[in-house]
Each structure stands twice: as structure tokens, then as C-alpha cells.
Amino acid sequence: MAEPKTKYDRQLRIWGEQGQTALEKSSICLLNCGPTGSETLKNLVLGGVGSITVVDGSKVEIGDLGNNYFVDESSVGESKAKTVCAFLQELNDAVKAKFIEEYPEALIDSNPSFFSQFTLVVATQLVEDSMVKLDRICRDANVMLIFARSYGLTGFVRISVKEHAVIESKPDHFLDDLRLNDPWPELKSFAETYDLDTPDPVVHKHTPYVIILIKIAEEWAKNHNGNLPSTREEKREFKDLLKSKMIASDEDNYKEAIEASFKLFAPRGISPSIQQIINDNCAEVNSNSTDFWVLVAALKEFIANEGGGEAPLEGSIPDMTSSTELYVNLQKIYQAKAEADFLVMEQRVKKLLKKIGRDPDSISKATIKSFCKNARKVKICRYRLIEDEYNTPVQLELQKYLTDEDYSIAVGFYILLRAVDRFAANYNSFPGQLEGEMDEEISRLKTTAVTLLGDLGCNGSTLTEDLINEMCRYGGAELLAVASFIGGIASQEVIKLITRQFVPMCGTFIFNGIDHKSQLLLL
Amino acid sequence: MSFEFQDVGKPKAEVAARRVMERVSGVDITPHFCRIEDKPLDFYSDFSIIVLGLDSIEARSYINAVACGFLEYDSDDNPREETVKPMVDGGTEGFKGHARIIVPGTTPCFECTIWLFPPQVKFPLCTLAETPRNAAHCIEYAHLIKWDEVHGKKSFDPDNPEDMQWVYSEAVKRAELFGIQGVTYSLTQGVVKNIIPAIASTNAIISAACALETLKIVSGCSKTLSNYLTYNGVEGLHTKVTEFVRDKDCLVCGPGVLIELEKSVTLKKFIDQLEDHPRLLLTKVSVTHRGNNLYMRAPPVLEEMTRSNLELPLFDLMGGIPKDIINVNGMAGKGDGKQSCLRKLRVVFKGVDGISDIDMAGGA
Numbered sequence: 101m102a103e104p105k106t107k108y109d110r111q112l113r114i115w116g117e118q119g120q121t122a123l124e125k126s127s128i129c130l131l132n133c134g135p136t137g138s139e140t141l142k143n144l145v146l147g148g149v150g151s152i153t154v155v156d157g158s159k160v161e162i163g164d165l166g167n168n169y170f171v172d173e174s175s176v177g178e179s180k181a182k183t184v185c186a187f188l189q190e191l192n193d194a195v196k197a198k199f200i201e202e203y204p205e206a207l208i209d210s211n212p213s214f215f216s217q218f219t220l221v222v223a224t225q226l227v228e229d230s231m232v233k234l235d236r237i238c239r240d241a242n243v244m245l246i247f248a249r250s251y252g253l254t255g256f257v258r259i260s261v262k263e264h265a266v267i268e269s270k271p272d273h274f275l276d277d278l279r280l281n282d283p284w285p286e287l288k289s290f291a292e293t294y295d296l297d298t299p300d301p302v303v304h305k306h307t308p309y310v311i312i313l314i315k316i317a318e319e320w321a322k323n324h325n326g327n328l329p330s331t332r333e334e335k336r337e338f339k340d341l342l343k344s345k346m347i348a349s350d351e352d353n354y355k356e357a358i359e360a361s362f363k364l365f366a367p368r369g370i371s372p373s374i375q376q377i378i379n380d381n382c383a384e385v386n387s388n389s390t391d392f393w394v395l396v397a398a399l400k401e402f403i404a405n406e407g408g409g410e411a412p413l414e415g416s417i418p419d420m421t422s423s424t425e426l427y428v429n430l431q432k433i434y435q436a437k438a439e440a441d442f443l444v445m446e447q448r449v450k451k452l453l454k455k456i457g458r459d460p461d462s463i464s465k466a467t468i469k470s471f472c473k474n475a476r477k478v479k480i481c482r483y484r485l486i487e488d489e490y491n492t493p494v495q496l497e498l499q500k501y502l503t504d505e506d507y508s509i510a511v512g513f514y515i516l517l518r519a520v521d522r523f524a525a526n527y528n529s530f531p532g533q534l535e536g537e538m539d540e541e542i543s544r545l546k547t548t549a550v551t552l553l554g555d556l557g558c559n560g561s562t563l564t565e566d567l568i569n570e571m572c573r574y575g576g577a578e579l580l581a582v583a584s585f586i587g588g589i590a591s592q593e594v595i596k597l598i599t600r601q602f603v604p605m606c607g608t609f610i611f612n613g614i615d616h617k618s619q620l621l622l623l
Numbered sequence: 624m625s626f627e628f629q630d631v632g633k634p635k636a637e638v639a640a641r642r643v644m645e646r647v648s649g650v651d652i653t654p655h656f657c658r659i660e661d662k663p664l665d666f667y668s669d670f671s672i673i674v675l676g677l678d679s680i681e682a683r684s685y686i687n688a689v690a691c692g693f694l695e696y697d698s699d700d701n702p703r704e705e706t707v708k709p710m711v712d713g714g715t716e717g718f719k720g721h722a723r724i725i726v727p728g729t730t731p732c733f734e735c736t737i738w739l740f741p742p743q744v745k746f747p748l749c750t751l752a753e754t755p756r757n758a759a760h761c762i763e764y765a766h767l768i769k770w771d772e773v774h775g776k777k778s779f780d781p782d783n784p785e786d787m788q789w790v791y792s793e794a795v796k797r798a799e800l801f802g803i804q805g806v807t808y809s810l811t812q813g814v815v816k817n818i819i820p821a822i823a824s825t826n827a828i829i830s831a832a833c834a835l836e837t838l839k840i841v842s843g844c845s846k847t848l849s850n851y852l853t854y855n856g857v858e859g860l861h862t863k864v865t866e867f868v869r870d871k872d873c874l875v876c877g878p879g880v881l882i883e884l885e886k887s888v889t890l891k892k893f894i895d896q897l898e899d900h901p902r903l904l905l906t907k908v909s910v911t912h913r914g915n916n917l918y919m920r921a922p923p924v925l926e927e928m929t930r931s932n933l934e935l936p937l938f939d940l941m942g943g944i945p946k947d948i949i950n951v952n953g954m955a956g957k958g959d960g961k962q963s964c965l966r967k968l969r970v971v972f973k974g975v976d977g978i979s980d981i982d983m984a985g986g987a
């Protein structure tokens with residue numbers, strides 16, 4: 101029968117029922133519902149999050165009609181939070197939409213515990229001082245936080261979460277887990293039952309490349325002291341050897357074997373990024389460890405013992421030219437090995453849980469299975485506190501960005517986006533906001549930026565006059581198209597954080613709306 | 624754009640236009656609920672910029688050819704500015720997307736970089752018929768082979784739930800027969816309709832980039848994208864700008880294929896030549912010159928009206944000028960790969976005053 105969720109059909113194809121459920125359980129708080137905030141929330145409402153709470157203390161003004169799609173003429177003078185909330189509700193009645201008519205800055209100061217009820221807070225258009233305070237509050241309350249700001253033709257998005265672990269990172273391109281260079285006994289003996297020199301041309305052209313590569317690799321190793329091809333010359337020779345085994349020019353399975361031979365040449369064992377994760381201090385688990393780190397600890401043991409240096413087998417194979425029977429049987433061999441690896445992992449997880457004083461069944465079979473299937477792809481993202489980044493940016497990176505032409509505009513905007521907040525704190529308006537004082541404003545902004553650079557330990561670095569002029573030209577304006585881009589990026593990252601699928605961005609995304617040469621800055 | 628449940632089934636163009644006008648006072652939006660091919664060429668020539676929200680290669684190719692068709696070159700082969708109609712295009716798939724600006728004659732047109740859109744891979748029929756290995760093979764067998772066997776001439780309608788259900792249950796049977804796992808109704812729909820997964824946030828990012836570039840082109844308030852932006856949010860966040868270059872010999876945005884003719888050549892003979900021309904291979908051709916229909920293959924009433932032109936010399940039909948641009952519309956390519964297309968041709972008549980050898984040099 102047709103599944104009922106046709107409304108979300110196209111997105112379910114990306115994050116599945118599990119991802120959708122996570123979204124439906126989530127509760128999102130938005131601070132400030134100008135264009136950047138409401139555009140961010142729009143995408144989350146359409147995606148089907150559980151509830152939204154819009155916090156904004158301002159009233160709708162005539163000026164808002166020009167850049168906010170979620171207010172209209174009849175709402176001028178009304179609470180902006182209320183108006184935006186009502187328009188957003190129209191997009192999806194399954195979402196619980198609430199609003200609070202209060203200024204976020206006031207709420208941050210007066211009621212920090214307010215934020216602990218949410219899954220995630222989207223903080224838009226906050227100045228530095230409020231960002232720093234909110235960041236501390238959310239970090240302590242273990243609430244995910246994302247900052248988004250649009251400013252003229254620039255802006256930024258920055259995630260702040262202590263640690264985000266991803267099991268289902270779903271990378272686009274990833275080496276299939278075929279173990280061609282180190283087949284386990286069952287796979288080896290399965291391959292041995294097939295004769296590549298079969299006289300039957302139909303059988304010959306329907307032998308899957310996995311078997312061809314395992315057998316030819318064995319033949320090669322016999323003649324090369326047990327080694328597989330490693331040099332470029334050897335790899336070429338190996339491919340020629342494959343070609344020589346063809347008995348007709350239309351044998352797609354042999355063509356696939358030649359194309360897939362790089363899978364055989366790939367190094368054995370785990371990747372550096374997995375090595376780094378299992379070596380992390382958190383992999384030494386205790387009663388405070390999260391499920392993810394318990395699973396990593398089990399993985400570490402598995403790799404050192406049963407895995408013989410490898411992670412649990414993923415268990416699926418790509419499509420390849422083959423007879424149906426042979427393909428299905430081959431699939432079963434891989435599935436059986438994956439199941440055996442899973443059972444070993446499950447025992448290890450139970451033992452670890454017991455050791456740290458937890459219920460041995462407290463991590464579900466499904467979670468362990470998913471972890472095993474994705475063991476080679478798991479990711480950890482960590483984010484510094486905003487305050488730490490702002491006070492002590494990573495000097496090496498900062499210096500690199502300041503001198504690298506590809507980064508000069510992005511890092512310039514990064515500095516200027518901070519400088520305008522200092523400017524506003526001193527002069528009560530953003531540079532260029534007041535008419536007729538442009539030249540003075542430009543020189544004030546320049547002085548502010550130079551001082552800031554000095555505070556960051558970059559004495560002697562300057563920003564181009566052009567960029568400072570450009571920043572003053574913006575006059576703190578929030579353009580709808582820029583807000584929609586920034587909001588789009590922010591909502592995309594929110595979805596990744598909540599579904600725990602795909603990999604969120606690291607660092608600060610600096611938008612360059614001049615020529616779109618935006619950058620991520622890792623400071 | 625925001626649609627609501629009560630809008631389901633109504634023309635998207637009309638709902639969108641009404642919504643935006645309700646929300647934003649002072650804008651005037653005229654919805655056109657029709658196929659893009661149904662509009663006459665002068666409909667498109669009235670706009671100063673065309674923004675594409677299209678979802679197929681064919682539709683993009685068509686509008687690209689229309690916009691590039693307005694482009695004229697001066698005698699130094701530089702584009703005439705007043706004939707340049709810029710396009711802003713974007714597309715998304717899952718967490719990935721692209722946005723681009725096409726300035727005909729300056730940046731590559733859609734056809735110059737057609738390789739960016741590789742054709743969809745189809746399963747070989749023998750795999751479907753003889754050696755299915757996964758759920759998609761079983762679904763395509765039911766959809767492409769079994770359907771015709773059972774239903775004969777009645778064609779499959781992907782929007783009819785009964786037809787979809789039939790394909791699904793046949794695919795399940797086939798999968799059981801071969802011991803294959805994974806056939807679901809959702810996958811059946813995805814495979815048969817070639818559903819491209821889409822999410823609101825990626826669409827927002829790409830449409831925002833398109834809107835921003837359009838505003839910058841129209842207002843001249845800032846430098847613009849040059850000329851192709853890609854976004855990928857699968858693993859972290861990657862944006863990249865690539866400056867692709869024009870294909871100087873592009874059939875669509877170039878100055879046009881040069882065709883030299885004797886003054887006596889009739890329109891019919893000219894049309895026949897296009898079929899054999901190695902770079903054109905055009906069949907089923909209709910011909911227009913400066914907005915005049917010289918020969919129209921359809922509709923029948925126009926065909927009848929223009930049929931008598933076929934026996935007249937093209938030189939006379941074009942008003943006796945030594946060289947000019949001719950627009951033709953027909954089917955290009957060979958065999959199964961035939962596609963409807965628009966082509967611009969530079970026709971030059973031999974032995975007419977005003978044509979020197981220099982003009983003839985450097986022809987495309």
C-alpha cells in the first residue's frame with residue numbers, strides 16, 4: 101500500500117523515517133524573527149519539526165515589509181513574533197508554533213534557564229556580547245546552538261555544540277567494503293568454487309568482478325612473494341593480466357574488474373580519521389560516557405581483536421554484472437560476515453556497559469547494527485566556545501587566512517562583522533546607518549577594525565579600503581536574498597544536527613555575496 | 624515558494640503569483656499556466672532577464688536556445704549588447720545544488736557546458752530480462768517489460784496510483800522469484816518516476832543565490848557571480864565558484880553556423896541541405912527570418928500557408944540581402960538521440976555585392 105507520508109515523500113528519501121521522527125520530536129527556539137530568522141525557520145517548519153518558539157520583542161514596522169516575507173501591511177504595529185509565528189503556522193499545521201514577545205537580549209540576562217527546554221536554539225542577528233552570554237548558557241544546559249547573521253552582502257553561520265557524534269554520515273563517495281585484498285575464509289572458499297577458465301562463455305561473462313579480482317589477485321600474489329600490486333607499473337601489469345583473461349570483447353564483468361581494481365589496491369585496515377576517533381580520550385569509557393563512545397570503545401576492541409585491524413564488515417555490495425544466482429549468493433556471504441561481526445560487537449558492547457555499571461541492554465540492537473554498518477564512516481564534530489574563539493583565535497589559521505588571497509575577503513568580513521558590533525557599542529548605530537557622515541564613519545570603522553586586529557595579535561595586518569567602504573555601504577541592512585541564503589544554510593545545518601545524519605560544517609561560514617567566494621574559517 | 628494543503632491540484636503559477644501579491648504590496652505578477660514551449664518567441668523577447676526554475680535538461684536546453692536565439696553579433700563577432708538576454712539558472716538534488724549566470728555570447732551557455740549534466744544511466748534490457756540483481760532491476764522489469772506484455776497498447780501512467788500499484792506488485796513477485804530483497808512502494812515510485820530527492824533548505828539556498836544574482840544584474844549594485852556556483856552540504860559545507868569558458872564553436876550561443884548558398888537555391892533545397900550538414904543533421908525543419916515564417920511544419924493551417932514558399936529561392940524570400948541570420952527549428956541528432964532544437968544559421972549568398980572574402984573568413 102501507499103505510505104501515508106506523501107507530504108514529506110521527497111525529504112524522506114534523504115533522511116528516512118528515523119530522521120523525520122527526530123525532527124518531529126525536536127523543539128526549536130528562534131531568537132529574533134527578522135528576515136534571517138524567519139527564513140531559517142520557514143525551512144524547518146516545511147521540514148516538519150515538532151515545535152517552534154519565536155522570541156522577538158519588536159513590533160512590525162513599515163520598513164519590515166520590504167525585507168520580511170512573513171509580515172504584511174495589516175500587521176504593522178503588531179508584535180513581530182506573533183505575526184511571523186502565524187504566517188509560519190500556515191505552512192504546516194503539524195508544527196506547534198508559539199511566540200514570546202520579548203527581546204532576546206533581555207531574556208538572556210533575566211531568564212537563562214528558559215533555554216534549557218529546547219532541543220536547539222537558532223540565534224539570529226545578535227551582537228557579540230549577547231552571543232557570548234547565550235553560548236555559555238546553552239553549553240551548560242547541553243542545548244544545541246546555531247548563530248546566523250546577515251549584514252549587507254555578507255553574514256555568517258556558526259554552530260556551537262560541545263560535541264556532535266554522527267553514525268550515519270552518508271558520504272556521497274566512499275570505498276565499498278569488499279575486503280578484496282584480504283578476503284575472509286568463507287569469501288575465499290566461495291571464490292575457489294568458481295573456475296575462471298570455464299569453457300562456458302555464458303558463465304564466463306556472468307562471473308562477478310569480486311570473484312575475478314580475488315582469484316586473479318591470488319594468482320598474482322603467488323608469483324610475487326605473496327604481495328599485491330603496489331607500484332604504478334605493477335598495477336598496470338595487473339590490469340593487463342585481467343584483460344588477458346577476457347574471452348570476448350563484450351564481457352562487461354571483466355571491464356568492471358579492471359575499473360574496480362583500485363578497490364583491490366586500497367590499503368588494508370582503518371582510515372586515519374577512524375584511528376583518531378578510537379584514540380580519543382573519550383574512548384576510555386566510564387559511567388558518564390555517551391552511547392556513542394561506548395560503541396567506539398567496543399569498536400576499538402573489535403579492531404584490535406576479532407577484526408584483525410579492520411572494522412566490522414558493512415555487509416552490502418554494489419551492483420555488478422553477474423548472474424542473479426551468483427550475485428545473490430555473494431550478497432549472502434557478505435551479509436553473513438556482517439551479521440557475525442555484529443554479534444561480536446554486541447557482546448563487546450554489553451560487556452563494556454556492564455563494566456561501567458550500566459544496563460547491558462541499554463543500547464539497542466538496532467543502534468549497534470547501524471553503528472557496525474557505518475563504523476568506517478562515523479564522525480565527531482567539536483566546536484569551541486564563541487568566547488574562546490573571539491579571545492584567542494587559532495593564530496596559525498588566522499595568519500594564514502590574512503595572507504592567503506583566496507581567504508582575504510572572507511577573513512576581512514569576519515573581522516569587520518565583529519568590528520561593526522564594537523562600533524555600534526560605541527556610537528549607537530552601525531557604520532553607514534546615519535546619513536551624511538560616511539567619510540567619518542569609514543575612518544571610525546577602520547580604526548575599530550585595526551584595534552580589533554591588534555587585540556587578536558595581528559598587529560600590522562590591515563584590511564583593504566575597498567572592503568571597509570563596502571561594509572559601511574551596507575549600513576547594517578538585512579537584505580532578503582542574503583537572509584534567505586544565510587537562513588537556508590543555517591536550517592540545513594540544524595537538520596543535520598537534529599537528524600544526526602550527514603556531517604555538519606565545522607568553523608565559521610563567512611558568506612561573500614559579492615562574488616559568492618564564501619569560506620569556512622576554522623578559528 | 625510556499626504552498627498550502629488547500630492549494631493541492633491548483634496551477635502552481637497561479638497560486639504562487641497570488642500568494643506573493645497578497646503578501647507584498649506593489650508587485651505585479653502575471654501567472655502563465657502553460658508549457659514553456661507553448662509561448663511564442665516574442666513572449667520571451669519582452670523580458671530583460673530570464674530566471675529559470677526548471678527541473679529538466681530538455682527544458683533548460685529549450686529556454687537557453689530561445690534566449691541565445693535573440694543574440695546578434697556585430698561584424699567583429701562581438702555580441703550586440705542590446706540583444707543579450709541574461710539567464711539565471713539553479714537546481715538542487717538533496718543536499719547539493721548549483722546556481723549560475725548565463726550571459727549569452729560572454730559566459731558559457733547551457734549547451735556549452737552540457738557535459739555538466741550527464742545523461743541518466745539506464746539499465747540494460749538484458750539485465751532486467753535475464754539477470755536482475757537488485758530491487759530497482761525488478762521494478763524496471765515490471766515497468767518497462769512486463770507492463771507492455773500484459774497491457775499491450777495501453778500506456779503506463781505514473782500518476783495513476785492503480786498503475787503504480789500494479790508495477791509494485793509485479794516487482795514484488797519478480798523479486799521473490801529471484802530471491803532479491805528491498806522492493807517497496809516508495810522505491811517503486813522513486814525508480815519509475817525518477818524522483819529527485821528535494822528538501823526545503825537546499826531549495827532556499829539555491830533560490831536565494833539566484834534571486835541575489837538577479838537583483839545584482841538588474842540593479843548593477845555589485846559584482847556578480849562569475850559564473851557557476853556549486854553548493855554541497857553532505858559532508859560539512861562546501862561552496863565553490865568555477866569560471867567556465869564559452870565554447871567558441873557552440874551551435875547555440877555562437878554567431879551561428881555559416882552556410883554559403885547560390886542565389887538560386889530554393890527554400891526546399893536549403894531545408895534538404897540542413898539534413899546532410901554534418902554539424903546540424905536537422906530534420907523536420909521549420910524556418911523563420913526576422914520573425915517571418917518562411918516555412919512552418921505545424922500547425923497544419925500554417926503549413927498550408929507557407930507551403931508555396933518551398934519552391935521559391937531563399938534569396939528572394941529573405942528580401943534580396945547578401946547575408947543574414949536565419950532561425951530554424953527541427954529535430955537534431957541521429958536515431959534514438961533525436962531532440963527538438965532551435966538553431967541559428969548565418970546564411971551568405973555567393974556572388975552578391977557587399978560580400979568580401981574577409982567577411983567570409985572566420986565562419987563558425
Ligand SMILES: [Zn+2]
Pocket residue numbers: 731732733734735736870873874875876877
Ligand atoms: Zn553555448
